[in-house]
Amino acid sequence: MTELPRITRRGAMLSAAALLAAPAISYAQSDVIRIGHLTPRTGFLGPLGEFAVQAAQMASDEINASGGINGRKLEMLFEDSVNPQTASAKAERYIQRDKVSCIVGEINSASALAIGQVVQRERALFINTGANSDALRGSDCRKFMFHIEGQNSMYVKAVGRALVQQGLIKGKKIYALTADYAFGHDLLRVAKKFIGENGGNVTNEDLIPTELTDFSPFLLKLRQARPDVIVANLAGAQITNFLKQYSEFGLRFPVAGFGFDTALAWGAGAGNFLGTWPTMWHHRLDNPGAKKFTADFRGRFGRPPENQAWGDYNAVKILARAMAETKGTDGPRIVEYLESGAKFDVQKSREAYFRARDHQIMTEMYAISALPAAEQKDRYDLFTSSAALPGPDESLEAIASTPEEASCTFPT
Incomplete structure (x- = not known):
C-alpha cells in the first residue's frame, strides 16, 4: 500500500531552539481526522474485539508516523458496542457529537445492521470488519456500508x-x-x-x-x-x-x-x-506483507495477529488511502472511490477490491x-x-x- 506523504508545518516566528526541539510532524487540532471504532469488547465476542482494537490502533499509529492523511493527523475513538441498541446509539453519537468521518468495526451481525441504518441516514461511511450475515450484503445492504469481513x-x-x-x-x-x-x-x-x-x-x-x-x-x-x-x-x-x-x-x-x-x-x-x-487470513501466510504485519503486531502485543486483527487493520489503512486519494473525508466521494474497482494490498498473494453491487470485498x-x-x-x-x-x-x-x-x- 502506498505510504502517505510526510508533511511538516513550521511557524515562521519559532526560535532556533524551538525548531530543534520540535517533532518532525505537528498537527493543528482542526486538522485532525477522526474515525470511530465500534466493536464488542465484552461478552462472548469480546476476545475478538480486543484483537480488533489493537490492530486498528496499530494501523492508525503507522499512518500518523508516515505523515497522516494529506498532512492531517488520524485520531481513533474506541467504544464497546455491547449490543445492537448500544451500537446504534454510539454510532449516532460518534457522527453527530464527535464528528467522526467514518466508523470501522463490529462483529455482531445485528449490531452491524443497526450501524448501517445510522450511517445511511447520516451519509457517513461504515466499514464492517467482523459481521458475516449474507443479509447485510443482500436484503439489508446499505450504500454507505462496506464489508472487509467475508460473508457467510x-x-x-x-x-x-x-x-x-x-x-x-x-x-x-x-x-x-x-x-x-x-x-x-x-x-x-x-x-x-x-x-x-x-x-x-x-x-x-x-x-x-x-x-x-x-x-x-x-x-x-x-x-x-x-x-x-x-x-x-x-x-x-x-x-x-x-x-x-x-x-x-x-x-x-x-x-x-x-x-x-x-x-x-x-x-x-x-x-x-x-x-x-x-x-x-492467518498469520502463517508466506508473503512479505503477511510476514511484516505478523512481526510488527507480535512485537507490539506479544502474540500474532489473527483474522479479526487483519480485518480492522486493513479497514483503517484502506480508509486512509481513500481519503488521501479523494483529498477529503466526504462520504459520497469515498463511496464512489471504493466502488470504482480500486485495488488494495491486503497481505495476500492477490490484491483485493470491493464489489460495486453489494460492497463486499473480493479476496x-x-x-x-x-x-x-x-x-x-x-x-x-x-x-x-x-x-x-x-x-x-x-x-x-x-x-x-x-x-x-x-x-x-x-x-x-
Whole structure:
C-alpha cells in the first residue's frame, strides 16, 4: 500500500531552539481526522474485539508516523458496542457529537445492521470488519456500508470445498450446532443449502444460546445421535468452549466449522483444536506483507495477529488511502472511490477490491485443518492451510454469493 506523504508545518516566528526541539510532524487540532471504532469488547465476542482494537490502533499509529492523511493527523475513538441498541446509539453519537468521518468495526451481525441504518441516514461511511450475515450484503445492504469481513457464503464455499474433498459431505448425516442469533441463523441457512447441493443431509440441529458456557447437554445428544460429521456454526467464545469440552468428553466424530476466528482455536489450548475451518487470513501466510504485519503486531502485543486483527487493520489503512486519494473525508466521494474497482494490498498473494453491487470485498480465503495433537507444539501454530481460495486461475468472485443468493438493492 502506498505510504502517505510526510508533511511538516513550521511557524515562521519559532526560535532556533524551538525548531530543534520540535517533532518532525505537528498537527493543528482542526486538522485532525477522526474515525470511530465500534466493536464488542465484552461478552462472548469480546476476545475478538480486543484483537480488533489493537490492530486498528496499530494501523492508525503507522499512518500518523508516515505523515497522516494529506498532512492531517488520524485520531481513533474506541467504544464497546455491547449490543445492537448500544451500537446504534454510539454510532449516532460518534457522527453527530464527535464528528467522526467514518466508523470501522463490529462483529455482531445485528449490531452491524443497526450501524448501517445510522450511517445511511447520516451519509457517513461504515466499514464492517467482523459481521458475516449474507443479509447485510443482500436484503439489508446499505450504500454507505462496506464489508472487509467475508460473508457467510464465502466462508461456507471456501471450507466446503475442503470438506467435499475429504469426503465429509456427500452421503453423510450431519449434526449442526448453531449460534442462536442473526449470524448463526443466516450461516445455518447458507450451510444447509451447500450441504444439500453436495449430497449431504443435516439430520439434527440445535440452537446454542450466545452466552452458554456448558456444552455437556449437547455433547450427550451428540454421543447418542452418532452423526457422521458435526458442523459448528458457532461464534466467539462458543467455539473455544465447545472445542475444550468436546475433547474432554472423548468424542471422535469428525468436526468442521463454517464460521471461525483463529483466536478461538488458540483459546481452546494445546491438543483441543481439531477439525477443518475457514478463515479470511492467518498469520502463517508466506508473503512479505503477511510476514511484516505478523512481526510488527507480535512485537507490539506479544502474540500474532489473527483474522479479526487483519480485518480492522486493513479497514483503517484502506480508509486512509481513500481519503488521501479523494483529498477529503466526504462520504459520497469515498463511496464512489471504493466502488470504482480500486485495488488494495491486503497481505495476500492477490490484491483485493470491493464489489460495486453489494460492497463486499473480493479476496482470497483459506481452509485450515488442525494438526494432530502430538504435532501442536506451539500454542499458535496449530494448523495447516489450504492454498488460497479461489485458486490463481479463478475469479475472486468464485466463492462469493451470486445475485440470486443475496440480491442487494441499495436504499435511497
